[in-house]
Amino acid sequence: MLHIFCPHCGELRSEEEFHASGQAHIPRPLDPNACTDEEWGDYMFFRDNPRGLHHELWDHVAGCRQYFNVTRDTVTYEILETYKIGTKPQFTDKADSAKTATTALGEKV
Numbered sequence: 001m002l003h004i005f006c007p008h009c010g011e012l013r014s015e016e017e018f019h020a021s022g023q024a025h026i027p028r029p030l031d032p033n034a035c036t037d038e039e040w041g042d043y044m045f046f047r048d049n050p051r052g053l054h055h056e057l058w059d060h061v062a063g064c065r066q067y068f069n070v071t072r073d074t075v076t077y078e079i080l081e082t083y084k085i086g087t088k089p090q091f092t093d094k095a096d097s098a099k100t101a102t103t104a105l106g107e108k109v
Contacts, residue, residue: 001014002015004017004018005082006018006064006066007084008066011063017060018059018062019058021057021067024057024085026043053073053074054073055070057085068082069082069089071090
């Protein structure tokens with residue numbers, strides 16, 4: 001079982017209380033009417049699917065019902081950090097994953 005830290009509640013809770021909602025940090029086009037069909041289709045349907053670190057949007061559905069971001073390793077399922085929307089992630093590449101022992105906010109049980 002995975003425990004996830006909710007940055008809004010300030011508590012470490014069971015993964016069953018959360019729902020992953022897709023990739024985080026997707027910029028919305030400033031003028032959707034000026035987009036070509038291809039640009040709009042890319043925005044709506046295409047997402048990154050990396051092997052390694054990935055920033056995801058999650059929802060605490062059985063708790064505070066707030067959205068927040070998670071930095072997760074897609075290979076090991078290890079959660080490196082959780083943070084509120086609008087703040088920058090601490091982990092951005094594989095070199096940062098060596099810091100996880102002291103700053104991880106999720107844990108496998």
